[in-house]
Amino acid sequence: xxxxxxFVLCLTILFPSVFAAPAPPELVSPxxxxxxxxxxxxxxxxxxxxxxxxxxxxxxxxxxLVVEAINSGxxxxxxxVSVSEHAAGMGGSQVFLSPxxxxxxxxxxxxxxxxxxxxxxxxxxxxxxxxxxxxxxxxNERAKQLGMNDTSFKNCTGLDVDGxxxxxxxxxxxxxxxxxxxxxxxxxxxxxxxxxxxxxxLANTNKLIRSYKGITGLKTGSTSVAKFCLxxxxxxxxxxxxxxxxxxxxxxERFSDASKLLDYGFANYTIYNAATxxxxxxxxxxxxxxxxxxxxxxxTPSVLAEKSNISNIVHExxxxxxxxxxxxxxxxxxxxKIISSGNVISEVPIIATETxxxxxxxGIFTEILSGIxxx
Numbered sequence: 001x002x003x004x005x006x007f008v009l010c011l012t013i014l015f016p017s018v019f020a021a022p023a024p025p026e027l028v029s030p031x032x033x034x035x036x037x038x039x040x041x042x043x044x045x046x047x048x049x050x051x052x053x054x055x056x057x058x059x060x061x062x063x064x065l066v067v068e069a070i071n072s073g074x075x076x077x078x079x080x081v082s083v084s085e086h087a088a089g090m091g092g093s094q095v096f097l098s099p100x101x102x103x104x105x106x107x108x109x110x111x112x113x114x115x116x117x118x119x120x121x122x123x124x125x126x127x128x129x130x131x132x133x134x135x136x137x138x139x140n141e142r143a144k145q146l147g148m149n150d151t152s153f154k155n156c157t158g159l160d161v162d163g164x165x166x167x168x169x170x171x172x173x174x175x176x177x178x179x180x181x182x183x184x185x186x187x188x189x190x191x192x193x194x195x196x197x198x199x200x201x202l203a204n205t206n207k208l209i210r211s212y213k214g215i216t217g218l219k220t221g222s223t224s225v226a227k228f229c230l231x232x233x234x235x236x237x238x239x240x241x242x243x244x245x246x247x248x249x250x251x252x253e254r255f256s257d258a259s260k261l262l263d264y265g266f267a268n269y270t271i272y273n274a275a276t277x278x279x280x281x282x283x284x285x286x287x288x289x290x291x292x293x294x295x296x297x298x299x300t301p302s303v304l305a306e307k308s309n310i311s312n313i314v315h316e317x318x319x320x321x322x323x324x325x326x327x328x329x330x331x332x333x334x335x336x337k338i339i340s341s342g343n344v345i346s347e348v349p350i351i352a353t354e355t356x357x358x359x360x361x362x363g364i365f366t367e368i369l370s371g372i373x374x375x
Contacts, residue, residue: 022264024044025261025263028253029246029247029248029249029253030047030246031046031050031167031168031245031246032046032048032243032246033045033048033171033172034172034241034244036240036269037180037233037239037240037241038240038271038302039303041304043269044261045169046168047168048167049150051150051166051167052165052167052226052246053158053164053225054158054171054221055158055160055221055228055229056092056093056118056229057219057220057230057244058156059112059113059157059221060174060175060218060219062124062135062139062156063184063219064142064174064177064178064181065128065138065139065142067183067184069128071183074128075127076105077106078104079105080102080103080104081102081104082123082127083100083102083103084099084126085099086126086132087119087120087122087123087126090118092118092157092159093116093117093205094115094117094118094120095115095120095195096119097117097119097123105127108123108124108127109124113187113188113204114203115202116219116220116221118158121157122156125156132155136156139153139156140153146174146177147173148166148170150169151167151170159223160223168244169244171231171244172231172243172244175218175219175231175244176242179233179240185216188206188216188217188218188233189215189217190202191204191210206220212232212262213234216235217231217233218232218233219231220254226246226247227248227249228245228251229248229254230245230254232255232261232262234262234266236266237266238273239266239269239270239271241266243258243261267307268308269305269306269307270304271303271304272313274315274336274348275297275301278315278317280295280297282294283295283319283320283322283334284321285322285323285356286323286324287325287358287359288327288356288359293323293327293354295333295351295352295353297336297350298332298351299349301315301338303338309341314338314339315336316336317335318334318336319334319335319350325357326356326357327352327356328352329352329353329354330352332349332350333350333352335347335350336350
C-alpha cells in the first residue's frame with residue numbers, strides 16, 4: 001500500500017495534467033454559457049453578457065408567455081387562433097398561414113416550436129395580447145422580472161431589427177424559466193409532426209433532438225445578422241443543463257459547441273441530494289391537539305457538486321426534540337445543513353407540513369392529570 005501511494009505521488013509530480021481538473025471546452029462561438037437548471041449555477045461562460053441579436057431564440061420568451069397564459073387559465077390548448085394579415089405577412093421561417101385561417105393553440109405551438117414559424121408566433125402573440133406590439137411589452141416586462149438586464153425585445157419572432165438584442169446569459173435565464181413548465185417538452189422533444197390534418201410536414205430545426213442523449217429542447221435561431229444561435233437543454237441522471245450559443249459561424253458549429261458544453265457539464269458535475277438518505281420523523285408537539293406534526297424540507301435539499309468533490313460533502317440536521325403548540329403549517333422547526341470540506345454550502349429549512357392547534361384549558365388539565373395517574 002505504501003509503495004502504491006508513493007507511485008501515485010510520483011505520477012502526480014511528473015504528470016500533473018493527468019490529475020488536474022478537466023479543462024473547459026474550447027468553443028468556436030464567441031458567446032456562450034452553461035448553467036444548471038435547479039440551482040441556476042453557471043458552469044461555463046464566455047463573453048456571456050455581450051448584447052447580440054438572438055434570431056428565433058427570441059421565441060423562448062414568446063413560448064414562456066404562451067405557456068404561462070395556458071397555466072393561468074387565460075387560454076387553452078383547444079382555443080382557436082385566428083390569423084391576421086400582419087401575422088400571415090411575416091417573412092423568414094413560417095408555416096404559410098393565410099389571413100383568416102384558424103388553428104388551435106396546440107397546433108400553433110407545434111408550428112412555433114418545431115418549424116420556428118414566425119407567422120404562428122405572431123398569431124399566438126396577438127391571441128394573448130391583442131397585438132404583437134402589446135405582447136412585446138409583456139415580453140420586456142417579463143424579462144425585467146427574470147433579471148435579463150442585457151435584453152431588449154422589439155418583436156416576438158427574432159427577425160432582425162435595430163435594438164433587438166439579448167445575451168447568452170439572458171437566454172439561459174429565460175430558457176431555465178421555460179423548462180420549469182413540463183408542457184413545453186411535449187413540443188420541444190418532437191422530431192417530426194404534421195399540421196392541417198397531415199397535409200403540412202414539420203421537422204424540428206433542433207438537430208440535437210435526434211443525436212444528443214437526454215436532449216429536451218429547446219430553440220434554434222439564425223439570420224444573416226445574428227448568424228447561428230441556439231438554446232439547448234438536456235437531462236441525465238436527474239440533472240438538467242442549459243447551454244446557450246450566440247453568433248456561431250455555422251449551424252454545424254452551434255450544435256457542436258452546445259454538445260461540448262453539455263458534455264462538459266454532465267462529465268464533471270452532479271446533483272447531491274440530501275433527501276435520499278435523510279429520514280425526518282414526526283416531531284412531538286407539547287400541549288398540542290395532536291401529539292406530533294409531520295415535517296418536511298422547505299425546499300429541495302440538493303446542491304450542485306463537482307463529481308471529484310462529492311466524497312467531501314456531508315449533511316446534518318438541526319432539529320429540536322419537540323415543539324410547543326400552536327404550530328403553523330409552513331413554520332420552520334429546524335434546519336438541514338449541507339457541508340463541503342467543513343464549510344456550510346447550503347441551509348435548507350425543515351418545516352411543519354400541517355397546523356397543530358394548542359389544547360384548551362380543559363385539555364391541558366386532562367393532559368396533566370393523565371400524566372400524574374400514569375406515574
